[in-house]
Amino acid sequence: MTGPIAEAEYALMWQAFNLMLLVVVPVILLTLFFAWRYRAAGGKGAYRPDWDRSPIIEVTVWGIPIVMIGILATWVWDKTHALDPYKPLPGSEPLRIEAIALDWKWLFIYPDLNIATVNELAFPVGKPLSFRITSEVAMNSFMIPALGGQIYAMAGMETQLNLQADEIGTMQGRNMQFSGDGFAGQTFEALSMSQDDFDAWLSNVRQSNSHLDTASYADISKPSTDAPVRYFSTVPPDFFSKRVAHFMGMEHEHNPNVKAADQ
Known part of the structure; x- marks a missing residue:
């Protein structure tokens, strides 16, 4: 623990x-x-x-x-x-991470750092982590057992989770809700690092030639098992919120250009 x-x-x-x-x-x-x-036979009770x-x-x-x-x-x-999972942890400003469950992999977006990863989650040790979680597919459940309890990820809905690691190391995260053929392999590594190692990891991700956009997201959204780790050096603004709004018929509120194009 x-x-x-x-x-x-x-x-x-x-x-x-x-x-x-x-x-x-x-x-x-x-x-x-x-x-x-x-x-x-032989009992002494009256x-x-x-x-x-x-x-x-x-x-x-x-x-x-x-x-x-x-x-x-x-x-x-x-x-x-x-222990309300929505309750922020005391300490420094948290590292914001947005998690999207796909078939059968996890997409992690760092909105303040403008990067994204697939099936790898890294963070500085001792840093509060503030997660926003949703799903693009069937109901999933996000959990890093070494850090805390699970919370559901549902299409068109957002859940939140606050965690923190106090030790450096590699932990396993996974989907705890059965979601089809690739469920058993829907795992990821959670890397608790020193600040220097996290900065080096961040620099490596930013050197990637891949960018998270409509085309790349459509590609990683395709069902696949045991998906490899991938890095994206840039992410469109409010990408997570738009994916949640997509299931609620609210795309126009998040992207005025879509409304203009429809007209």
Whole structure:
């Protein structure tokens, strides 16, 4: 696990698990004890056919689980809202990244850096990451397990996710929602780098002769499995927003030239 979101989610799962054990373990032990004490052959438990209830047992059996569920529900509710994926992380200005799910690959756009990549995501260690996520195809689910939980990517809709890596290394990201023949290979490398290494990576991407435009996007949008890493040295303005608007019949609002051409 690396990063504040992953660590917080990991701690929450174990804390909730341990809290539930306070109920589960005594129930299991008492079940085994009763089975042994009141067994038909040699059990020492008293046989009381007319006994029907005990206030102490009723309070114990119902009261403790109710209290535990109340504590657990309040606690998880608070932690869940604290880990809202839309909530920005504290620290420096985040690195903005726009992710588009395709068949069967991921396109990553860095709007502030004017570059894009396919199936490779790089970022400086310790830098907050602010994702905008959508899909050009069927529903997908974006996840980098080492950094935090998954969030859905849907055509014509935008979801958001905020993550951060606190260690340098290579992590795997993938689509967690089954999406057809190439689902198993729809993975990408998430590279957490030092600032110097990220600057060198950025310089390498900017040296690419490929540019993200209508033609290149149509090419990478074609279904393919185990797609190779590709770099695009330039990206049209508001490319991500226009792809989202494309499914909502709002292209004219984002591109006045389209309306003029239609007229």
